[in-house]
Amino acid sequence: MANAKISLTINGRAVSAEVDTRTLLVHFIREHVKLTGTHVGCDTTQCGACTVHVNGTRIKSCTMFACQLEGAQVTTIEGLAKGKQLHPMQEAFREHHGLQCGYCTPGMVMSAIGIAERYKGKALTEDIVRHELEGNLCRCTGYHNIVRAVIAGAKAMSAG
């Protein structure tokens, strides 16, 4: 077994730890930092339930090693709300009923914010959103309300 020391920022909080080099970022977030909003839904890098932002980019945290993240800024689903006030994208998912069981939702919301940022200032169409959500699987909703939520959330983000 080999270890590595890392210091990074998660949701604005400085975190330092010594981890087995094999530790995946998602397991670091869930088991070391005890933030369990980020989910694991597959072992093939396909489902997107583990999506978080690393230095502002959405990535699948099951497919990065924690030891790669020295100095990185990580944002997880827990980092979005301000106290009791939901992030506009979370609010849009609630308002548009963009979830059923909720398993995919943390990853969906993190991806949705990535989409809103990527298309900032441009019109977000249903086609674009469906294409941009290809890395996030949902087994409940049929996606329809998720797509509506993303479009509404992106609009609210640009207004706010």
Added chain:
Amino acid sequence: MYAFNYHRPSSIAEAVKLLKASSDGRCLAGGMSLIPTMKHRLASAADLIDLNGIRELAFIRREGDALVIGALARHVEIADSADVKKSIPALAALAASVGDPQVRNRGTFCGSLCFADPAADCPAGLVGLNGTVITDKRRIAADKFFNGLYETTLEKGEIVTGVSFPIPEKAGWAKFANLASRFAIAAVMVAKTGGGVRVAVTGAKASVFRVPEMEAALAKNFSAAALDGIKISPDGMNNDLHGDPDYRAHLVSVMAKRAVQAATA
């Protein structure tokens, strides 16, 4: 997953040295192929050399009449690059068709070449566009780079630093993706260059291949109609739940025509 030591060099020279010093070292680029494979214990390494800290590998630029892409250029950057869209739009289209957005945010073109997955898109980009792989010690022509299923002609410890593409007169990309994995069931890169026409197919056999009959027909008449009547043999085509050899052979013809249409649109 098997245990490994982790290294993060900041220069190519340092990475080469680390690889040389290890009995079983491997590069880590985007990790989109390597990490899932390691999770399943289908790959392992005593030492993982993370290339992500090497700034000199993160570039996309025009060099005279070539487009050069560094080993850390990610699919999303290739897809979005104004230089790529202007000089080889088909390459931007290929990059935009890889996997999903999160995979494109991490995965690199060169990592895909090194992995040599039979269903990967980038091998068809390299061979179709007649690119040259640049390593820390030599340049390898597209036609000499792949060596069958998951095999390349890279030597142990050799690092790919980038790929250089001549600018084609016209090129087109067409992909028929497996909707679950997003990998190609069959995909084709067609390019018309000063040196002739190239047609490269991925997803259909154990490794990327060219189709000389199509190249000859397109050299005479660069239009989709020129491919009418050219039969592709199902011999050696992949047979899996996504498609049998006859289906794939047919699909190659359809994708080749669409690639030519994309090139001439």
